[in-house]
Amino acid sequence: MTDDPPSHLSNAQANLDAEVPVLDALGKTLGLVLEQKATIVLGGEKVKPDGVDADRTVFVEVFTRLGKMKPGQRHKVSTDALKLFAIREVHPGARLILAFVDDEAAASVSGWRAATLAANGIEIHTVQLDPAERAKIEAAKAGQKKGMAG
Secondary structure, eight states: OTTHHHHHHHHHHHHHHHHHHHHHHHHHHHTSOOBSOOOEEETTEEEOOSEEOTTSOEEEEEEOOOSSOOHHHHHHHHHHHHHHHHHHHHSTTOEEEEEESOHHHHHTSOHHHHHHHHHTTEEEEEOOOOHHHHHHHHHHHHHHHHHHHO
16 A cells, blocks of 8 residues: 555656657747746646746647547546646637647547537647657556556
8 A cells, every 4th residue: 555655656757757758849849948847827726737838828738648548538638628728718829739649649539529629729739759759658658557557
């Protein structure tokens, strides 16, 4: 039982670490520098997007899922889209992006979810990582699965 919190913390850190190359690659495509650790205050509550540019005109949520998403992961996309909608209340002209590292994962956002995102100006981007960065994500995900089995 005492192993659960540290495993969760390392999983969270692995996810944060995996976001960095995604934000770097997307930033290069957009001609921006996207950084982590921004905090937006909405009605007294704090919201932390995965990435934001220095001018706070672009906000990004990152998904490092490889392959088709499971229902809970699609729910996470919906929740993060809601986060982006909330950020728009404070930054009405902002560009809002969901960034994926895998075409199959991005294609999992379909049907009414995809239509709602498009209708509300949330962009879906698939970032092509170099093989070394993709291998790091695969290794981190494999380590998470191994840690959950133990």
